[in-house]
């Protein structure tokens with residue numbers, strides 16, 4: 001899979017993608033990440049890429065021509081490339097969108113700075129607008145990195161093992177169960193006994209209960225749209241029943 005990043009700050013991308021899993025994926029040729037400096041496509045003498053907004057107001061707007069030329073160069077090499085603009089005004093990124101993008105062969109990611117890009121660049125060259133969340137960044141670069149990271153780890157061979165079943169678990173909308181490793185006792189806080197029991201069905205049952213409890217407590221919105229198995233449904237009923245008993249104060 002290829003990612004072409006259009007940015008005014010290509011250096012921001014060097015170390016995050018050299019490290020660890022993505023670095024290995026690049027070495028193995030599973031993903032290819034290119035940065036393209038939008039400034040190289042400014043034809044004016046001083047390579048100006050921004051200008052003041054029509055109508056006045058604060059800040060600067062990224063000019064349409066350098067963006068247009070940069071995208072057109074990439075698109076002329078591969079007309080099938082899908083062009084994404086990172087913006088808080090876009091559709092909110094999630095695991096399902098990551099999965100959809102992972103089946104594309106070539107993404108172009110446009111990173112805006114300042115007050116964003118000229119509206120005509122969006123209308124004429126952008127296939128889809130994506131937001132990584134409701135907060136304001138200084139530019140689209142970090143958002144592009146988040147997207148590339150989440151998409152790349154879904155590609156075959158990028159993670160060591162086949163994790164597809166686990167990805168399903170998030171798409172099925174449950175949070176993960178708690179994890180522990182050595183030591184058994186840390187400052188008086190110990191690991192739940194069941195995890196040392198060697199009883200695999202008891203461990204699996206405990207984990208499913210904990211995942212349900214955690215999702216209920218922290219992300220009831222996820223639980224509402226979760227597709228639970230019959231057994232998970234029963235476990236959830238039992239958890240809800242327990243919490244009703246706790247609240248009623250019986251036996252206290």
Ligand code: 4HQ
Nearest residue numbers: 086087112131132136137140143
């Ligand atoms: N920005 N999700 C403003 C973001 C952002 C986000 C990128 C800041 C675009 C012009 N991008 N520039 N949140 O905050 O994607």
